[in-house]
Amino acid sequence: MVGLFILIDFSAEMAGVAFRGHPGESQAKIVEFLDRWAAPIEISLLPVIFLAVLFIFYKNTKQREVMSQIYKASLSLRRLLAEDGPVEEEIALQNKVEGSFSGKILQDLKLSEFSFRVLQIHKEKLKEEMAFQEHIMNEMSGLVVLLSPKGIIKYVNKAILETTGYKKDELLGLNWWKIFYPAGRDDPEIIELNRISDGGRRCIRDHVMTLRTKDGGERKVSWTTGNIFGDDGQPSALIGVGTDITMERSRAANESEQEKMKALASMAGGLAHEISNALQPVLGMSEILEIRLKGKDEELEECSRTIKRNAMHARDIVAGVLAFSRRDQKKKDIYKAADLLDEVMEFADEFLPMEVRVSCFGFGPGDISGVNDDVYINVNRTEMVQVVANMFTNAAHAMKQNGVIEVMLGQASVDEVISVSTGIKPGRYAVVSIKDQGIGMNDEVKKSLFTPFFTTKPLGEGTGLGLAAVYGIVRDWGGSIKVDSKECDGTTFHIYIPLVEPEKEQIEKPAGETMETESDADGAHTYH
Amino acid sequence: MARILIIDDMPWVLNTVAMMLRQHGHQVTALEDSQAACSVLEDQEFDLVLTDVLMPDLDGRDLIRHIRERSDYLPIIAMTGGGRSISNMEEFFMDLYELADSVMKKPFTIREIGDEVGRILALKEQGSHGRECSGIITTS
Numbered sequence: 001m002v003g004l005f006i007l008i009d010f011s012a013e014m015a016g017v018a019f020r021g022h023p024g025e026s027q028a029k030i031v032e033f034l035d036r037w038a039a040p041i042e043i044s045l046l047p048v049i050f051l052a053v054l055f056i057f058y059k060n061t062k063q064r065e066v067m068s069q070i071y072k073a074s075l076s077l078r079r080l081l082a083e084d085g086p087v088e089e090e091i092a093l094q095n096k097v098e099g100s101f102s103g104k105i106l107q108d109l110k111l112s113e114f115s116f117r118v119l120q121i122h123k124e125k126l127k128e129e130m131a132f133q134e135h136i137m138n139e140m141s142g143l144v145v146l147l148s149p150k151g152i153i154k155y156v157n158k159a160i161l162e163t164t165g166y167k168k169d170e171l172l173g174l175n176w177w178k179i180f181y182p183a184g185r186d187d188p189e190i191i192e193l194n195r196i197s198d199g200g201r202r203c204i205r206d207h208v209m210t211l212r213t214k215d216g217g218e219r220k221v222s223w224t225t226g227n228i229f230g231d232d233g234q235p236s237a238l239i240g241v242g243t244d245i246t247m248e249r250s251r252a253a254n255e256s257e258q259e260k261m262k263a264l265a266s267m268a269g270g271l272a273h274e275i276s277n278a279l280q281p282v283l284g285m286s287e288i289l290e291i292r293l294k295g296k297d298e299e300l301e302e303c304s305r306t307i308k309r310n311a312m313h314a315r316d317i318v319a320g321v322l323a324f325s326r327r328d329q330k331k332k333d334i335y336k337a338a339d340l341l342d343e344v345m346e347f348a349d350e351f352l353p354m355e356v357r358v359s360c361f362g363f364g365p366g367d368i369s370g371v372n373d374d375v376y377i378n379v380n381r382t383e384m385v386q387v388v389a390n391m392f393t394n395a396a397h398a399m400k401q402n403g404v405i406e407v408m409l410g411q412a413s414v415d416e417v418i419s420v421s422t423g424i425k426p427g428r429y430a431v432v433s434i435k436d437q438g439i440g441m442n443d444e445v446k447k448s449l450f451t452p453f454f455t456t457k458p459l460g461e462g463t464g465l466g467l468a469a470v471y472g473i474v475r476d477w478g479g480s481i482k483v484d485s486k487e488c489d490g491t492t493f494h495i496y497i498p499l500v501e502p503e504k505e506q507i508e509k510p511a512g513e514t515m516e517t518e519s520d521a522d523g524a525h526t527y528h
Numbered sequence: 529m530a531r532i533l534i535i536d537d538m539p540w541v542l543n544t545v546a547m548m549l550r551q552h553g554h555q556v557t558a559l560e561d562s563q564a565a566c567s568v569l570e571d572q573e574f575d576l577v578l579t580d581v582l583m584p585d586l587d588g589r590d591l592i593r594h595i596r597e598r599s600d601y602l603p604i605i606a607m608t609g610g611g612r613s614i615s616n617m618e619e620f621f622m623d624l625y626e627l628a629d630s631v632m633k634k635p636f637t638i639r640e641i642g643d644e645v646g647r648i649l650a651l652k653e654q655g656s657h658g659r660e661c662s663g664i665i666t667t668s
Contacts, residue, residue, distance in 0.1 A: 273582075276609035277541055279635040284544035287638045288551060315635055331625045 143211075143221060143242035146228075149200075149235055151177045163221070163244055165214035180212055200238075203227060208245065219246045254423050261450070265472065268452055269325030272318045279318065283311040320465030323386070324452050324472035330380035332477070334503050337375040337430045338363035340384060341409055348388040355402040358392075362409035372409050375430045376502040383473045390466040391434045391493055397457065398438025398491060406435040412496065424480040428499040435492040441485040449483065530575040530649055534558045535565045535591065536607065537583040541634070545578065545607070545641070552642040562586040566594055575652075576645060577604045581624060589620060592627045603648045605630045 137144055138158035146155035153171045161168060164180075171179065181187045185194075189209050197204050203225045211219045221242040230236035289304035342364045349358060362372050388407075395405045410431045419426045441449070448454040450471035455464035474481050478498045485491035532554050536542040539560055546558040557572070559565045562583050569577075577595060581588030592604050606628040624631055629648050632641070 273609045276634045277538055280609075281540045281544040283635040283637060284548045288544075288547050291551065291638075311635065312637075319633075331622075 141244070143240075143244065145176065145240045145242075147176050147238045147240065149238065151175045153179075154237060159244075163213070163219050164211060165217075170214075197225075211242075219244055220249050221245065258423050261471070264452065265325040268321045272321040272325060275314065275318050276322075279311055279314055283308060283315065286311060317463055317465060320463060320469045321452060323383075323469035324450075324465065326472045326476045330383055330476075332378045332380050334376050334378050334500055335381070336373075336502070337377045337432075337497070338367070338372045338409055340377070340379070340381065341388075341407070341432065344381070344384050344388050345407070347385045348392050351389045351392050352396050352405075353401045356392075356396045356399065357404045358407060359404055360407045360409075372411065372430070374502075375409070375411060376500050377430050377477070377497045378500045379477050379497065380473075383476075387470045387473055387495065388432075388434070390470045393466065395434065395436035395438060395491070398436050398440070400438075403437040406433075408433040408435070411499070414496065424478070424496060425498075429479065429496040430499055432495040432497065433492055434495070435490060437490050440487045440489045440491055441483075442487050446483055446485060450481070529553050529555060530645065531555045531573065532557070532576045532578060532645070533565065533568065533572075533574045534578045535562050535583070535588075536560065536580040537562075538580070541580070548638045548641055549578075549645065551638055552645070554645070562588070562591045565591060569595065569598070574602065576649060577602060578645075579604065579606060581606050581608045581620075589623050589627070592624070596627055601652070603652050604628045605632055605644060605648060607632050607634055607636075609634045 140157070141159060142157075143159045143163060144155070144157040145153065145160055148154060153174055153176050156168065156171050160166075160171070164171075166179075177184070177190070181190050184190065193204070193207070193209065194200070196202070196207060205224045206222050207224075208220055208222045211221045213219060222245050223240050223242045225238055225240045227235040228237040228239060286304045286307035290301055290308065293301040293304060342360075345358065345360065345364070352358070360366065362369070392405060399405075408431075410433065412429050412431045414424055414426050414429055445456060450467050451464075452468040453464040454468075455462040471481060474495055474497070479496045482494040482496065483491065484494070532549055534542060534545050534549070534556060536545065536558075537560055542558050542560060546556045549556050557568065557574070559568060562579070563586050565577075565579070566586070579588045579591055583591075586594075588606055592606065595602055595604060604627070606624050608624075608631060621631075629651070630644055632644060636644075
């Protein structure tokens, strides 16, 4: 039935077209014409009908009018062709034709409109979806990158830009591997990646690689990759999802460092305690021998003196180890940081050669800013001298005994993030920064800086206990030491000391008289 | 010349410190056992007590507490080798600084111990307490 209707529809259309070509002919002639030619025309014009259908399907609004005429003509034609048929049938047929044909046009039109609307909705949904995806991509902490099989960057999310410090246009369209791994195939990480991914044929999971940031820093990223395949079944893109684990690594490294130092301190402390006790008879008896032998046996007297000298040397080493191990807890008092530091400078200054000058900022008679007026710390005064003197000795050594050391007193808040990398509790700290113009340090030296018996000085010149002791002392205060240093670019030690509330009498006590001291024009107080 | 009681569980340290003090002319009683020291202190009078802090049975802190309960005027010098790993070390040392008139770090020289004993005894003579004058001795 459907086939029949379609055929009728087609012939009607054809007739409509024919009618339009003969508008002035009489009805009789048409009937005659049709009686004779209806059937052949119907068959021979099938292709035309087909084209007409196509035409309907691809019509525009203007064509709608044409189609309407076609429809009307087709109705007349069909009526003529079905002259013999019963009226009811004809009406039914007409209805059916109308229903199918006009409905079809309308349906097509509606479909077009509907399709357009659906398209619009889809477009909007797609837009919404894309915005949603973009939002997720940019808000997520994970790093997302899409690369072509050759490594050309097709997409990077915000986390990548934030982590690496690059802008989007500095990455898109460029080669990922060339940017981040300039050594190419020689890069050990690339060699390893090629090994585990079988030259890029296999995806990787939780594989840690270094991402070099634009400013030269390094981030450790754990990557998981997946391939996107094209119609040809070949990988068309590689999607990489990474997690920046630098902080976790840093936390783990810091914890492991703390553990190492703790174990070292425990061992060193125990050893130092035993040696201290063992040294007491050595030192004491050598002195008694020296006294008893005086004037009796010069050679033996000298022997006892040698024993004493070495016992004293051993005592100094043990003192350093004990300071590092925090086993010789000293009595702490609350001091106004600026006043204590100013006082300590006078002592520590004695450890410096004449060619080394010290400039102070944020404290001392030259400082009138008063920014550190409310900064109080709970420390041992003698230990503060020891810490600063050690820093000065090292600074002078790094500067080849000539230059300027800057000492600055400031304050800092330690948040959770800094707390992770330094291992100290979050809170407010006084920061004593000691900056030299020396040769700086490489990473190797920085790593072992506070390890007991580590020294860069020639054999016999340093015990390697100075900074180890400083480390122990500052940790005992509840603080920490941060080191900024680059080879050939000087070193700055930042000593973090927790702020404490002043004692009642310290608040009530009026500000002390300041000494008459020479001050620099810039407010810095200079010793020497 | 002062009457000094020395307590240290290590005999070689005890003998040495005793000899060092005798060198300064002091009259010395040397004991290895801190428990025994308590009873000796009941029977005899001393001008000063010099005690080790980490000892078995009754450690230096408890011994000093014991003495302080009986006499607030007997000067005490605590000797420490730096401290083995003990729990609540910070509290332990804070107590020592609080209770003792002075804390001396081993090893010390004849001159150092002589000077410190002299200083603490002088403070007693003056009627003031070493503790109030802070008697932290560093040997470095």
